[in-house]
Amino acid sequence: MADVDRLSSLAEASDRILAGRAADGDVRGFEVLIRRHGALMRAYAARILGSNADVDDVVQDAFITAWDKLPELEDLSAVKSWLMRIVNHKAIDRIRARHDHAPIEDWDDPAPEREQPERQAETHSQQDSLVRALELLPDAQRNCWVMKEVGGFSYDEISAELGVPPSTVRGLLARARRRLMTEMEEWR
Amino acid sequence: MNAANDDPADDIVDVLSDYLDRGVEPPRELIEQSPENHLALAALLRVREAARSLIDVDEGGLSTGDEGWIDSILTNLHREVKAGRAIPLTHPSPRANLTLTEGAVRGLVRAAGDSVDGVLVGRCVLDGDVTVAGSPVVVRVEASVFWGEPIPAAAERLRVAIAGALIQHTELAIEAVDVTITDVHLRRTDDEGQQS
Amino acid sequence: MNDSELARELGRLVLEVPGVLQSYDTRPAVVAAVTDAAAALLRQAPAEPITLSRGPEGIAVAVKIAVDDDRPAAETCRDVYSVLMDALQEQGPPAGVASISVEVSRIG
Incomplete structure (x- = not known):
């Protein structure tokens, strides 16, 4: 069977089948997983990172790690959320590096000033205004909020990922929510 | 704070x-x-x-501009991590060290399974100490069948194809080939007649 | 013939064995063929398809190959061993042959 046919019939396969093949070393199966979930992973990474810079690198890195670790994944049908966890971890790592691996409490410096009037003019929708508001959040607040509200992580998971107590996560989330609500009101 | x-x-x-x-x-x-x-x-x-x-993106929402990005991921994968265990092949000479990689055998199982019409093979596990010649081995395979295929018949064809390929190419002492059909998939509409 | 010439010659002989599709670079930490396109490139110019080393017990040779599924993989593998052994004995290395390792990394 030609590769093209194989790829097109693999495109119909479930995540579980594809993850199993990739775990065993099938590059074609892995390629279908990339095509299926790559866009979602990039969108998520962009939200964590606060911009599109580094997104391609971070997601690429996540997939390469996933390829190596797939044989350890117990529930193959959960490969999508597992991939999201890996990309989340890689993105947080990237932010850690941006802060020279300083503790997260120190990531709370205010975001740089932006040209707000221009941005306001670009804003067309609720989604746009949220994206703008997110860009203005300090990294620590944005990371907590995106992990919670977009990634669906629990407080405990966020706390483990960031290496801070759940109470700190709560505090950061509360501030993020408040600021986002305020910012979005202003954009309206 | x-x-x-x-x-x-x-x-x-x-x-x-x-x-x-x-x-x-x-x-x-x-x-x-x-x-x-x-x-x-x-x-x-x-x-x-x-x-x-x-993150409301379409599944498979990558554009044609992303082909280079996908290629660079595939090029950077560490192929060697999938080699797995070394499965010995017998030879009368003590100076011969002949092996199949576990990855090669899994690939063989996958190809044999995919050649069965209406079936896609998923995970394949070689259960047993394959590194010792003659150890009993149970092959466990997950598979998906096209919607509408009778599952027991498809599973049986798959079992026969996999056992045949293993007997032809390896010296594994196969005790059983266990097939689990975990999924059903749909044939693509533009894929009619393309399945060999 | 020095060792690198010998390795090249052995590598050439391996590719001539019926059923052998390609040989892989045996140096560690090198990514082997990733896509079919890359595989085709490697087949034309494998960097170092044979590892050759000399020790007190003689010369040791290792090769990694892909074989087709038209003939039994085990048979192809044993043929590669024989071809290597014949070539080495023809060379008559003073210390003799310590070991010949043939690894089949892909079938079909």
Whole structure:
């Protein structure tokens, strides 16, 4: 069977089948997983990172790690959320590096000033205004909020990922929510 | 850092968030208690709705411009990590060290399974100490069948194809080939007649 | 013939064995063929398809190959061993042959 046919019939396969093949070393199966979930992973990474810079690198890195670790994944049908966890971890790592691996409490410096009037003019929708508001959040607040509200992580998971107590996560989330609500009101 | 948390407006946002996190509607009395609470809930719901749309991308939403990016991922995969265990082949000479990699055998199983019409092979596990010649080995395979295929017949054809390939190419002492059909998949409409 | 010439010659002989599709670079930490396109490139110019080393017990040779599924993989593998052994004995290395390792990394 030609590769093209194989790829097109693999495109119909479930995540579980594809993850199993990739775990065993099938590059074609892995390629279908990339095509299926790559866009979602990039969108998520962009939200964590606060911009599109580094997104391609971070997601690429996540997939390469996933390829190596797939044989350890117990529930193959959960490969999508597992991939999201890996990309989340890689993105947080990237932010850690941006802060020279300083503790997260120190990531709370205010975001740089932006040209707000221009941005306001670009804003067309609720989604746009949220994206703008997110860009203005300090990294620590944005990371907590995106992990919670977009990634669906629990407080405990966020706390483990960031290496801070759940109470700190709560505090950061509360501030993020408040600021986002305020910012979005202003954009309206 | 604690100053912000003393603000009562934060408290109500926290309280309302907790309800929403648990998937529970906040009590009416709480909402109707004050216009601020009402506004806070409205704003919170608006942010949440927008949050869900933030990663609202189509499945497979990569564009043709992303082909280079996909290729660079595939090129950078560490192929060697999938080699697995070394499966010995016998030879009369003590100077011969002949092996099949576990990865090669899994690939063989996959190809044999895929050659069966209407079947796609998933995970393949070689259960047994394959590194010792003659050890009993059970091959466990997951597979998906096209929607509408009779599953027992497809599983049997798959078992026969896999056993045949293993007997032809390896010296494994195969005790059994266990096939588990885990999924059913749909044939693509533009794929008619392409399946060999 | 020095060792690198010998390795090249052995590598050439391996590719001539019926059923052998390609040989892989045996140096560690090198990514082997990733896509079919890359595989085709490697087949034309494998960097170092044979590892050759000399020790007190003689010369040791190792090769990694892909074989087709038209003939039994085990048979192809044993043929590669024989071809290597014949070539080495023809060379008559003073210390003799210590070991010949043939690894089949892909079938079909």
